Amino acid sequence: MPDSEPLVLFRRKPSGLDSRALERFALQLRDRVTGGREFHCLITGDAELQRLNQRFLAKHYPTDVLSFPAADGEAQLGELAISLQRAVHQSREFGHSVEEEIRILMLHGVLHLAGMDHERDGGAMARAEAAWRRKLGLRAGLIERVSG
Numbered sequence: 001m002p003d004s005e006p007l008v009l010f011r012r013k014p015s016g017l018d019s020r021a022l023e024r025f026a027l028q029l030r031d032r033v034t035g036g037r038e039f040h041c042l043i044t045g046d047a048e049l050q051r052l053n054q055r056f057l058a059k060h061y062p063t064d065v066l067s068f069p070a071a072d073g074e075a076q077l078g079e080l081a082i083s084l085q086r087a088v089h090q091s092r093e094f095g096h097s098v099e100e101e102i103r104i105l106m107l108h109g110v111l112h113l114a115g116m117d118h119e120r121d122g123g124a125m126a127r128a129e130a131a132w133r134r135k136l137g138l139r140a141g142l143i144e145r146v147s148g
Contacts, residue, residue: 011044014084018099025103025136029110033132037077039113041106049083064090065105067112080109096139104138 007026013019022043030038046062053059053066064086069078082105084098091101108129116125133139 005040007039008041008043011042011048013043021099022102022106026106028136029106032135033107033110034077034114037075039077039080039110041080041082041109043082043084043087043102046083046085049081049086052081062086065109067109069113069115077110078113080106080113082106082109094139100139103136104133104140107132107136107138 006023007030008019008022010019026039026041030036049064049066050060050062053061053063056066056068062083062085064083066081067078068080070076082102084102087098087101087105091098094101111125111129111132116128118125118129
């Protein structure tokens with residue numbers, strides 16, 4: 001049964017980025033991490049992430065990933081927004097591809113959509129992120145970078 005709507009959307013898809021590989025990764029997250037609950041991920045820019053961050057969190061700067069949980073939380077998990085500029089910058093800083101960085105950001109955001117909060121959960125999200133990162137073959141996650 002083919003999926004009708006892509007899970008990963010681009011405001012402007014940059015050349016050289018393998019959108020099919022990112023879609024496959026999102027499907028893997030849906031099937032393995034979220035228990036089949038669907039989410040959508042918008043890859044956009046710093047300006048849009050800054051607007052969203054300001055509007056919803058009253059923070060006046062761009063960020064790398066934002067999570068917007070669905071109201072019902074049943075079938076639809078929610079939505080993510082990822083800054084391509086932050087992903088490019090962070091991929092250079094940590095020495096891996098932009099696609100790898102987007103995968104790291106997507107995993108982190110999906111765990112937030114699933115109800116985890118690394119600022120308040122005594123390390124539960126950090127442990128979950130590390131375990132999923134290993135299972136999915138990803139490098140150091142966001143929480144590890146900040147606390148490591």
